[in-house]
Amino acid sequence: MRKSRALAVAALVAAGLAVPAVPAAATGDDPWHASSYTPHHGDWRPYVLAPSGHTVRPVSVLKTVARQGRVEGDPRNALKADGRSVRLVGAADRAGSPLLILDFGKEVAGRVTVRGTGTGRLHACFSESRRYLAEDPADNDGEGKIAPGCDTANIWNGFPGVAYTEDTDSHELTLNTPDRQVRGGFRYLTLFLDGPGQVDVDAVSAEFTAAPLQPRPDAYQGHFLSSDDLLNKIWYAGAYTVQINTALADTAKSWPYTSGEQDHADTAVPYADPDQEVIYDGGKRDRIVWQGDLAVQAPVTYLTTHDVAAVDNSLSSLAAQQLPDGFMPAESQAGQHNKDELRTYGEYVTWFVNNMYEHWLYTGDRAYLDKWWPALTRTMSWLESVRAQDPQGLIAFGAVGSCGHYGYSDCGHETYVNALYARNLTQMAELARARGESGAAYADRAAAVRKAVNDQLWDENAGAYRMSREIPDAYPQDANATAVLTGVADATRAGRSLAYLRAHNWSSLGSLTVGTANASLSPFYAPLPSGFEADARLGTGDTSGLDLIKKFWGWQLAQDPGSTFWEHVQPDGTPNLKQFSSLAHGWASAPTTILTTRVLGVQPTAAGFASYAVVPHTGDLKWAEGTVPTPKGNITASWRNTGHGFRLEVTAHATGRLGLPAAGRVTLDGHVVWADGRATAKGVTGEGGYVYVDGVAPGHHTLESR
Incomplete structure (x- = not known):
């Protein structure tokens, strides 16, 4: 049988055809590969996706494609590190180079090393999914011709709908030496030659640079296990997504503006300790710290790896960026693109307050709270100065030019933003009392904001909260889920809001951001507010929250990369930004926290x-x-x-x-x-x-x- 397989592989390679993938072995004790798996009490470690150390290797050959070159020998020799090799023989240019496409079996991150010999110029291309692995020349708006096997990590070149004109994604490798650049997130590695020559490849590995200060990334301090195999996978995929996003603070990205500048991760996060970890929004792409993403990632970290130092470093770096008037930038000011967005995201100012409160709740670190208390009070003063501009007592960010949002731009008096602010006020009241101060002013203001939201934005006829005063005919997921989650909605309104979402927003893959019948907004699936909705449902005793988790996050696990969660999803099930999308995005990891805090x-x-x-x-x-x-x-x-x-x-x-x-x-x-x-x-x-x-x-x- 083995001889027949070898002869078949040789025939395909000689003919210049693709070699079918060689899947990792499916074993009965591995829930990620077994066709069926029954969880057993105490046996949670098989679900952990993180490696035991900081070296990872591809597990299979996805395919080889000879194109105008040649592939000589068994491609699987690249997996074995036993001295036998597979030879890539180049063509006139990279557009005709043979491709050796390797599968690491799950999302990984790091610096690739190819062991071998040869005279050709070897390049590595990376992709999180097969869908956007640019194999054909026209794929990814022309990326396949220039950087075969890559998806796109550079917003300035090959953004969906924009021609890919120069190679800003492949990495030229020196044999037997780790790649100079970190690739923050990929599952598939494509090796190709830039022109004539040949290279014999006998081993491929990657230095796993995610969670670098965790000696054993798989040694979780927290765990979850249940009788439901899918829920277990979702918990561990969320934990792993946040680990993929965790890296040293000097490996951020400063968005490239120079023509031809390569995908890179070698910029320091401002105000962060460069020798400590931070938690980036996504491994592959933005690779900076964001307030809103950290709101999901920090609790996941507390409950899984308990890497509190990474949270501290991330949150402190953002806090130190505060502007003199109290405005808190949404993201690390790591490059000109980020600096251009300095005051864009008013919503994310509320997340800073929430993140500081959650840090206090989970750690009880009084010294950390005291250090940043002045920043918190200035932040709240800025938010209140914005609210004071409205005679009806609600926040809107239009007048201050900060209308940016997790998923859309809205300058109106939103339910979503004001619910978050009402929660901030309640949180600040508690923090003030913890410091021996009166929290009464914050508590009184919270009550006033909750009343204003209910008086102005609740639609009794619809049984749901409006998006905003300016858009009264849309009843989005974020408005209704956060009104319930933050306590703005009483029990009756909470039940009606969640029933409205179930009747109008739930669709084939999960819960849409807005019902498809509404023309004011374009619907899509957003993990951030979907996490709010699942949490709100379970928090009110509505166990359909588990149905939502299994439907939406379970569907993501059935797609590539099958181990991490996505930034956004379009109604047709494709990533929101196609080849540019982040498929290991921390703000999509909410079920990990929800399953621990609500189900356990x-x-x-x-x-x-x-x-x-x-x-x-x-x-x-x-x-x-x-x-x-x-x-x-x-x-x-x-x-x-x-x-x-x-x-x-x-x-x-x-x-x-x-x-x-x-x-x-x-x-x-x-x-x-x-x-x-x-x-x-x-x-x-x-x-x-x-x-x-x-x-x-x-x-x-x-x-x-x-």
Whole structure:
């Protein structure tokens, strides 16, 4: 059988035809490759996508294409590092060069090394997906002729619809030497020759530069596991997406303006410690720190790798950019393109406040809060100065030229932005109290903003929140999900808002940004507000949030690169910016946090997990378990549906609240605390089909309902 395969490969190569991919072996104990897989209690490590060290290798040959050159020998020799090689023989120019396309099996990042000998000029091209791996000359607006095998990482050359005119994406390699440039995100590596000559390739590897200060990237401090194989994959893909985006702070991008300048990652993030990590928005493309992306990435980091230093460095670098009037730039001011956007994104000012609050909640780091408290108060003063321009008491960024948005530009008085601001005010009230100050002014203002949103932007007839006063006939996902998530909506409005989205925005792949029947906005699928919606649903006890997670993020995992999540998705299922899209984008990782905080149910209820809650939303799952790293030590939790109730076990180093769905008797450590519809012990309450026990002492406890 092996001889027949070898002869078939040789015949295809000799004829100049593609060699079919050689897939990685599918094993029964690998959920990523097995045709079916059943999760088992405690067996979470097979789901981890991160490598055990900082060297990765391709796992298969996707194909070889001889074109006008030749490929001699078995292409799989490039995978084996056993001294046998495959030879690439060049053509007159790169447009006719043979292509050797290797598959790393998942998204990776780093510096490629090709071991071999030869006289040809060897180039490497990179792509996150097969869809935009420019193999044919016309692919990617002409990139296939100039940089075969690449997708596009340069906004100034080959942006979708713009001709690709010069090679700004391939890297010329020196044999047996690591590539000079970091490629922040790719799954496929294409080797080709720039003209005549030949190269014998006998090994290919990449220095895995993601998460460089994590000695073992696969050694997660937190984990999640459930009876649902797909949900487990989504949790670990989100964790891995954020790891791919984590890199040293001196490997940012300063957007190239010079003709012919190559894709690169060698610029320092302003105000960041260059010897520490930061968390970029995406590995491949923008490769800078953004406030809005960090809002999703930071909680994922706290709950998975617990790489708090990377969060600190990222958030501090953004805070240090604050302008004298209190405005907080959205992104690292790493290059002229970013500097041109200095005041563009008013929405992202609200995310800075949220990020600082989340840092306090997860770490309890008082020194960090005190250091940046003056920046926080100046930020809030700037936001309030914008709101003060509106006699009706809502924020709009048109007058200050900061209408930029995560997905569109709107200068109106939006539900979305004002809901975020109302939450900021509530967060600041809590932070002020933590510092021994009065938070009353912030709390009063939060109530006023919530009332203004409900008075001006709630549409009673539609049962949903309007986009803005200026666009009253659109009821977008972000408006309604954030109104629920931030507490702007009461229980009745929350239920109606989420029902509206389910009826009008849900489609084949997930929940659209706006219903297709509305003409004011163009719909697409956005992971950022989709995460808000899934979180809001589960937070209100609506377990269709799990359906949304499995539908939208599960669909992404079924596409290339199959291991990380995308920036945006068009209604037809293609990436928002085609070959320029980021397919490992941190703000798409929200389900990792949601599955831990809502499904496993573990959340901090005081700074640094000084107190906590474990209240799982179980849906139709049979069981879930996990570990949450905290400054006080790990919290371990597990629950299972026993068939006649639920059993929750928790070990923690702090006082907490435990809760379970219950209709009958409930026991804590064997003692009855709820029976016949009423509490039989102090600190026990019931509401909404749940029984809660407050003041549970540190240690190991079992809460069981029957």
